[in-house]
Amino acid sequence: MSSIYLDHAATTPMVEEALIAMTAQLARLGNPSSLHTHGRATRKTLEDAREVIAKEVGCLPSEVIFTASGTEANNTALKGLYWQGRDKGKHVVAISSIEHHAILDPAHWLEVHEGAEVIQIPVNADGVVDLEFLTHLVATRGNEIAVISVMHANNETGVIQPIRTVVEIAGEIPVHTDAAQSFKKVPLSFAELGVYAMSLSAHKTGGPLGIGALILRRAVEIPALLHGGGQEREIRSGTLNAPAIVAFAAAAKSKYYDSAKVSALRDSFIAGISAALPEVIVNGLRAERLPGIVNITFPGTQSDTLLLLMDAQNISCSTGSACSAGVHEASHVLLAMGHNEVSAQSSLRFSFGATSTSADVDFAVSVLPDVITRGRAANLS
Amino acid sequence: MKLIAAMSGGVDSAVAAARAVEAGHDVIGVHLALSSNPQKYRSGARGCCTIEDSHDARRAADVIGIPFYIWDMAEEFHDGVVEDFLAEYAAGRTPNPCLRCNEKIKFAAVLDRARAMGFDGVVTGHYARTQISDSGKTLHRAVDHSKDQSYVLSVLTVEQIEGAIFPLGGTTKVDIRKEAEARGLAVAQKPDSHDICFVPSGDNAGWLRDRLGSEVGPIVDQDGVKIGEHKGAYTYTIGQRKGLGLTVPTADGSPRFVLKIEPVSNTVVVGAREDLAVSTMRGERAVWCGPAVTEQAQRGFVQVRAHGAALPCSYFFDGTLLTAHLDEPLLGLATGQAMVIYDGDRVVGSATICETE
Numbered sequence: 001m002s003s004i005y006l007d008h009a010a011t012t013p014m015v016e017e018a019l020i021a022m023t024a025q026l027a028r029l030g031n032p033s034s035l036h037t038h039g040r041a042t043r044k045t046l047e048d049a050r051e052v053i054a055k056e057v058g059c060l061p062s063e064v065i066f067t068a069s070g071t072e073a074n075n076t077a078l079k080g081l082y083w084q085g086r087d088k089g090k091h092v093v094a095i096s097s098i099e100h101h102a103i104l105d106p107a108h109w110l111e112v113h114e115g116a117e118v119i120q121i122p123v124n125a126d127g128v129v130d131l132e133f134l135t136h137l138v139a140t141r142g143n144e145i146a147v148i149s150v151m152h153a154n155n156e157t158g159v160i161q162p163i164r165t166v167v168e169i170a171g172e173i174p175v176h177t178d179a180a181q182s183f184k185k186v187p188l189s190f191a192e193l194g195v196y197a198m199s200l201s202a203h204k205t206g207g208p209l210g211i212g213a214l215i216l217r218r219a220v221e222i223p224a225l226l227h228g229g230g231q232e233r234e235i236r237s238g239t240l241n242a243p244a245i246v247a248f249a250a251a252a253k254s255k256y257y258d259s260a261k262v263s264a265l266r267d268s269f270i271a272g273i274s275a276a277l278p279e280v281i282v283n284g285l286r287a288e289r290l291p292g293i294v295n296i297t298f299p300g301t302q303s304d305t306l307l308l309l310m311d312a313q314n315i316s317c318s319t320g321s322a323c324s325a326g327v328h329e330a331s332h333v334l335l336a337m338g339h340n341e342v343s344a345q346s347s348l349r350f351s352f353g354a355t356s357t358s359a360d361v362d363f364a365v366s367v368l369p370d371v372i373t374r375g376r377a378a379n380l381s
Numbered sequence: 382m383k384l385i386a387a388m389s390g391g392v393d394s395a396v397a398a399a400r401a402v403e404a405g406h407d408v409i410g411v412h413l414a415l416s417s418n419p420q421k422y423r424s425g426a427r428g429c430c431t432i433e434d435s436h437d438a439r440r441a442a443d444v445i446g447i448p449f450y451i452w453d454m455a456e457e458f459h460d461g462v463v464e465d466f467l468a469e470y471a472a473g474r475t476p477n478p479c480l481r482c483n484e485k486i487k488f489a490a491v492l493d494r495a496r497a498m499g500f501d502g503v504v505t506g507h508y509a510r511t512q513i514s515d516s517g518k519t520l521h522r523a524v525d526h527s528k529d530q531s532y533v534l535s536v537l538t539v540e541q542i543e544g545a546i547f548p549l550g551g552t553t554k555v556d557i558r559k560e561a562e563a564r565g566l567a568v569a570q571k572p573d574s575h576d577i578c579f580v581p582s583g584d585n586a587g588w589l590r591d592r593l594g595s596e597v598g599p600i601v602d603q604d605g606v607k608i609g610e611h612k613g614a615y616t617y618t619i620g621q622r623k624g625l626g627l628t629v630p631t632a633d634g635s636p637r638f639v640l641k642i643e644p645v646s647n648t649v650v651v652g653a654r655e656d657l658a659v660s661t662m663r664g665e666r667a668v669w670c671g672p673a674v675t676e677q678a679q680r681g682f683v684q685v686r687a688h689g690a691a692l693p694c695s696y697f698f699d700g701t702l703l704t705a706h707l708d709e710p711l712l713g714l715a716t717g718q719a720m721v722i723y724d725g726d727r728v729v730g731s732a733t734i735c736e737t738e
Binding site for chain 1: 409414448450451452453455490493494496497498499
């Protein structure tokens, strides 16, 4: 029995160009910070890669700060912009209530350890950030806000957020956006969005694990998390991971991702499931969404049971939410959208990628009704 | 068969899962999260409730090459085991929570869920055996008597035993550790867990005091004369001699032992060693692991502690209470403990001791 991968939002296969670029670079000698021939050669390759990525995300090369992950980019941006604001007497960190843990947790840490006041911006039932709330917040407490962070698209539901409008409302307040899920899936331009900072992760877009980038406006100086050689604008130290960076650039440049094809697969999946199981709820259905992500609530089930049963059918999918000691918790994203604990724990995320096929969709649709029946029985036992 | 292997993160359940796979079964590993606020690391010799233990279980499943999931049973465990444990102590009895966990969690909540999901049974690393006989599948002691856990499994009904697989019952613990080593399981030398898993400090009396309070009450002799004070009756056990703090000596200087704990009057009764002697015990909530016991008295053995001796007795069931008459009296027997009847190595059934004389 073949295995079917419907968890591309967790990570997706590396594209061939990236694989070739990475393996070639692994064989080359040279620390990019060295001044000699070997160092210069690596530096050249690396700066070429930086320019490629800058072009693809609509920023200046100097605005690209390489990090070891999207999580590091988020931490660097949120903490750095908070500390910068705090020096000017601003102590509020405003984040959307549906952020990834890589924003939620540093925000919480700032609250506990660094004197921040964290305000969560709610979302509506479709999972879109409440712009009226934000407008009111900025109008009443704008001069206290150090940073606003709203993700570009949610990792659990795929719902795209109105970042351009958030930036307009924010005015002078620095806005950060976590665009890990969006890059290469939908048009994304740092310059056009007008944000201060944007986080990217290579492995969500056909690049390797262990490399990300913080796109940070030039001339914005924020305190560093990692101190050392000062390689990346003194904001991030550490010898640059040249093989991963060239692979990231190769993936960024690649035309591997066909948004229309992926969204067609997703829609046929939704149609198939809805026909077989009319009681299901597609979360965020009315909102603008990424092509590849769909989040479905199956009433009367528990998602950890469904995951096990799907896995037994060789289908890899996810709940999309974080685990604590592996114990499944209700998704904060679905709770923020108005679900209760029970219905939030009855939901699965299916995410499609460039390598997904209609056969994958057909098989998943064919096994789901039986999985749901067993899942319901287990829930009642 | 399609089986769920309950994996605690210890060596026994890891080897049990590996053996089930090797026997050709389709196995999925499941770790039961029994605490809603697990500790990060193991401290001392308690092992199954920390995040470290769940990582150990996951690693073992990966090495064996089976899928692995964590089932959150914290609520069921709290309601069925922890609350019961507290209520029993509050009522002056001495409960066995491992037995309750097998009865209500591992072979009830887990087995029911497994069956509903289309699985045939649950594999555990318990040291016990099952056999197929004319009267169906029966429960037996492990070959390694020093590790035998049939006592804590004696609450399983015939139907639960049908769905239980114990791959370790024919092997000694020493050999299980060697086998784990040979299989490349990192938990091979992990210490055995004992103590009560949900009492993280191992300080049972302190844990109970925090939850049941420490109301001072009298320690009296058998004539009801107060001869001392205690700080919470439930921290004493029947037969206890040390730590009573009595200042009034007996006439002949002989030691005193706890005979009885009376929760309503918050009184601890002490007396002479010979007054601890029990020759008859009765138990309620009887469960049969095979054919039911009848009013017809039978010869057999009764065991009253997890690793206690099997005591020769005759036993019968009057429809309400299971009674065992011991051939030789036993000193110090707490109510709340399980009385488990054996016919040779076969577990006949069990009941919760409610009366002794």
